[in-house]
Amino acid sequence: MSFSPYHEFNWTDCWFLLQGAGRTILLMLVAGTLATVLGVAVGWLRFASRAARILTAPAIDVLRSVPLLVLLILVSSVFGIAGFDIDVFGTAVAILTLYAAAFAAEVARAGFASVDRRTRRAARSLGMTAGQEARHVLLPLAARTVFPAWVSLMLALVKDSALVSAIGYVELLKASQVAVTQTNQPFLVFALSGLLYFAICYPCSVLSRNLEARMKHDLAA
Amino acid sequence: MISLRDVSKRYGLLRVLDGVSLDVERGEVVCLIGPSGSGKSTLLQCVNGLEAIDGGSIAVDGEAVHGRGTNINRLRQKLGIVFQQYNTFPHLTALENVALALRVVKRMPRRDAEAAAARQLAYVGLDGKADQYPSRLSGGQQQRVAIARALAMQPHYMLFDEVTSALDPELVGEVLQSLRKLRADGMAMLIVTHEMAFAREIGDRVAFFQEGKLVEVGPASQVLDAPRDGRTAKFLGRAAQ
Ligand SMILES: Nc1ncnc2c1ncn2[C@@H]1O[C@H](COP(=O)(O)OP(=O)(O)O)[C@@H](O)[C@H]1O
Ligand SMILES: [Mg+2]
16 A cells, blocks of 8 residues: 555545534624624715715725735735734634625615605604614615625625635635645535535525515515 | 794795795694695695704794704604605505504504504504505505504694695595595694695685795685685686686
8 A cells, every 4th residue: 555645535524624614604704794784884874974975985996996815915914014913813804894894885875875765754754863764764675675785795705705715714715725635636625615605605595585575575566 | 833934945046935924723724725846845844844944933832843952853743744755664564654653753562553553544544454565555545554654643733745646536535535534623734735626625724825935825715716816816727727
C-alpha cells in the first residue's frame, strides 16, 4: 500500500462540511437581521428626509457598486496593515451587513414610497400619532409590497456569504475547499456542498412563497 | 361648535383659502358647494389639522386646531373625516379597519374594539361584510366602511368630502342613506357635495365656495333656490345642466 496524503471522504469530513454550513447559516442570520434593521432605518431616513437622501447617497452608491470580494479584501487588509488584531467572524459580519444593508435600504425606501399617502392621512385623521400610523399602516403595507424583493436579497446574501472565505472564515465554501485538499474528491465534496446550499436556500424560498401568499390573501383573486 | 375665523391658506403663490369665516353648530348640517379646485377639500383638511393654515384661526369646541399647545391627535377624535377615495386600509378586514383606531388610539381591548366596530358596521348596513377585505367590497361598501371607521371614534362632528363622487351611480344611494341616518341621529356635519338635490334635502345651511372665498352662506332653500349672489346663481345654473 503506497503512501497517500489523502484519506477517503468520511464522516469526519461530512461533519466538517456541516459545521461550515452551520456557519453559513449563522452569517446569514446575523448579517441578514442586522442588514434588515439597518436597511429599514436608513431606508426610512432616505424616504422621509431629502437631506438624509443626499447625505447617504455616496455610501449607498459605493457599497452597491464595489464588488463584495473587493470590499472584504480591502477592509481586512487595511485592518491587517494597521495592525489591528481582527476577528474574522466580526469583520465578515460587519462587511456583509453593510453590503446587504445598502440594498435593503433601497428596498425599504421603495416600500415606504409605495404606500398611498391618502391611506396614511386617513390613519392620522382618526387620531393616530405619526408613530402609530407608521407601525400599523405604513410598515405593514410597505412590508408586503417589498417582501419578495427582500427575500431575494436574503437568498443572495446566503450565496454571497461564500465570499467571506477569502478572508479566512471557514464557512461552507471554505470548509469544502479544505475537505478537497484532504480527500482529493472535489466532485463529491462540491456536490455535497451545493446540496447544502440548496438545503439552506430552498426551504427559505418555499417558506417565503407561503408567507407572500398569506400576506396577499386580501387581494382580489 | 366648529368655528372658522378669517382662515387663509396658500400653496406657493396660489391662494387656496382667502378669508374664510364659517360656524358649524352642534347638531347642524352645513353643505359646501362650489366648482372643483375652489378649495373645498383643503378647507376640510384644515379643519382637522391635516393641513396647516397661513392666517386666521379654526377652533373646535373652543380649542384652536392649529394652536401650539393643542393635542391635535386628541382633537381629531372629535372630528371624523371621510374622503372621496375612501382610503380604507387594504391590509385589514372591514371589521379591523373600524377597530384599529379604537385599539391603538383609544386603547380599547381587542374584544371591546371589535364589538364596537361590529356595531358601527351594522349602523351603515354592512353587518354581513365584517370579515371581507376592502378589495372584495364595492366602492359604496368601502365608503361605508370608511364612514363606520370614522364614526367608531364617537366624533362630535363629521366632515364629508365628496364621498359619492368616485362611486358608480347605482352605489350613491346606499352611501347617502348612511348620511341621512346620521342627520336623523343629530350628528353635526360639514358636507362637501356636488349633489344639489341632496344638499337641499340634508343641509340646514348651504355655503357656496369659489376661488377660496365663501361667496354666500344661508338656509339651504334660500341659497339653492334664490341665491343672492350672481356667482352662486351662475354656478347653480351650470350645475343644473
Ligand atoms: N398639496 C397641494 N399642493 C399644491 N396645490 C394644491 C395641493 N392641494 C390642492 N392644491 C390646489 O389647491 C386648489 C384647491 O384644491 P382643493 O381644495 O382640492 O379644491 P376642491 O376640493 O374644491 O376641488 C387647487 O387648485 C389644487 O390644485
Ligand atoms: Mg375636492
